[in-house]
Amino acid sequence: MPGIYIHIPFCRQACHYCNFHFSVSQKRRPEFVKALLKEIVIQKDFLYPDTNNRVPLDTLYFGGGTPSLLETAELEKIFNALHKHFSFSPNAEITLEANPDDLIPEKLESLRELSVNRLSIGIQSFYEDDLRYMNRSHNSRQAIDVLNYAQAAGFVNITADLIYGTPGMSDKQWKQNIMQLVKSGIPHISAYSLTVEKKTALEVFIRKGKAAPVDDDQSARQFEILCKIASQYGYEHYEVSNFGKKGYFSKHNLSYWSGEPYLGLGPSAHSFTPGVRQWNLANTCKYIDSLKLGKISAQKEVLTHEQQYNEYVMTSLRTMWGVDENLVKLRFGDKYYKGMIRSAQKYIDNGKLVLSDGRLKVSQKGMFFADGIAADLFA
Ligand code: SF4
Structure with a gap:
């Protein structure tokens, strides 16, 4: 079922x-909200x-950036516009990404009233040293309190994000980070390995020797610890970075991975309809200025057969359901199928991929390397 993503x-x-x-300056936020309201109408x-077949939407996801920074009145305007121009199914999943320092009890109350029914909380760590290394805006106390407040x-x-592989975080501390979430009883955990992306402050600090570098072996080891604890406490590892209890897998992400259409609103947001990808420019000022003129600054790409195949392999291989052999044969043809199996063979031999019941999946051993393996299977 289709869904909407909104980038704040x-x-x-x-x-x-x-x-x-994202921007840390809030100066243009009121104009941004106005622009977003316009984009909702245009899109x-x-x-x-x-237009005669407007199926209700199943998911709405506020991501960012930090959507929880928006004031209730701003969110109210956005919800009113969405309800005016779209219909949502009665059990639609409505997620809002939030940081612990924003979720005070009054804010939580108003989010409930606005019909937000799923919170994705960026906790990342319960340790001050980690939070400082990452330059998070919250502290350890707020990370602990937020789960109590939300419940x-x-x-x-509720889902919470954690980051592993931060230099200086011992395996023991990592276990305690995971256990803090497990003990809270939240039904979903997302965990990401700290990666050093180009043009980030972290990359510069590491290059200049001002921050400790990231150790891949530590990340791989801590990923293994995570998988073990998650399975021990009944969280199913349904995607490389996502662990959920039955009934609490992210509907929104599942629809991305299964190729459902979605509309992305806000600067840098991506949209998808079968065979076509569209994305708004990652520039908030241009976004605002062009919507003042009633236009959207977006680019569009018609996906080639090869790109569609690569995308299918990349997203499916990251999930516990894996790549469907029959689907590859029927949708992409024998040439793609044979190429995929040929490239997969070395990973099947070394136990990182498993081929059974018509599905090609990454094994527990291969999970940490899923992206690299998928890239090797590309057409
Ligand atoms: S990781 Fe930090 S800077 Fe990046 S979007 Fe989230 S809160 Fe903002």
């Missing part, structure tokens, strides 16, 4: 590792080439 490009402070599109038919406000469907 503002943050309180810049995390050193982050390469997403209302994007998902509906046949007390009635949120059940």
Whole structure:
């Protein structure tokens, strides 16, 4: 079922590792909200080439940036516009990404009233040293309190992000980070290995010797620890970075991975309809200025057969369902299928891939390397 993603490009402070599109200046936020309201109207038919068949949307996802920075009145305007121009199914998943320092009890209350029913909280770590290394805007106390506050406000469907592989974080501390989430009873965990992206502060600091470098062996080891604890406590490892209890897998991400159409609103947001990808420029000022003129600054790409195959392999191989052999044969043809199996053979031989019941999947051993393996299977 189709869904909507909304990119809110503002943050309180810049995390050193982050390469997403955001600004720490809030100066143009009121104009941004106005521009977004306009884009909602302009894009209302994007998902509906046949305007007589407007199926209700199943997911709405506020990402960023830091959507929890928006004030209730700003969110209210956005929700009103969305409800005016789209319809949502009664059990639609409505997720909002939030940082611990924003989620005070009053804010949580208003998010519930606005019909947000899933929170994705960027905790990253419960240790001050890690939070400082990453330059997060919250502290350890806020990271601990936020889960209590969210649950007390009635949120059940909660996911929290953690980051592993930060220099100086011992395996023991990493276990404690995971256990803190497990003990809270939240039904979903996302965990990412700290990566040093180009043009980030972290990359510069490491290059200049001002920050400790990231150790791949530590990351691989801590990923293994995570997998073990998650499985021990009933979180299914359904995607490389995602672990969920039954009934709590992210509907929004599942729809991305299964090739459902989605509309992306806001600067840098991507949209997809079968065979076509479209993305707004990652420039908030241009986004605002062009919407003042009633235009969207977007680019569009018609995906080739090869790109569609590569995308399918990349997203499917990251999930526990893997690549469907029959689908590859039927949708992409024998040549693609044979090429894929040929490239997969060395990974099947070394135990990183498993081929069974018509599915090609990464094994537990191969999971940490899923992206690299997928790239090797590309056409
Ligand atoms: S809060 Fe999120 S989007 Fe903002 S700088 Fe930090 S990691 Fe990036």
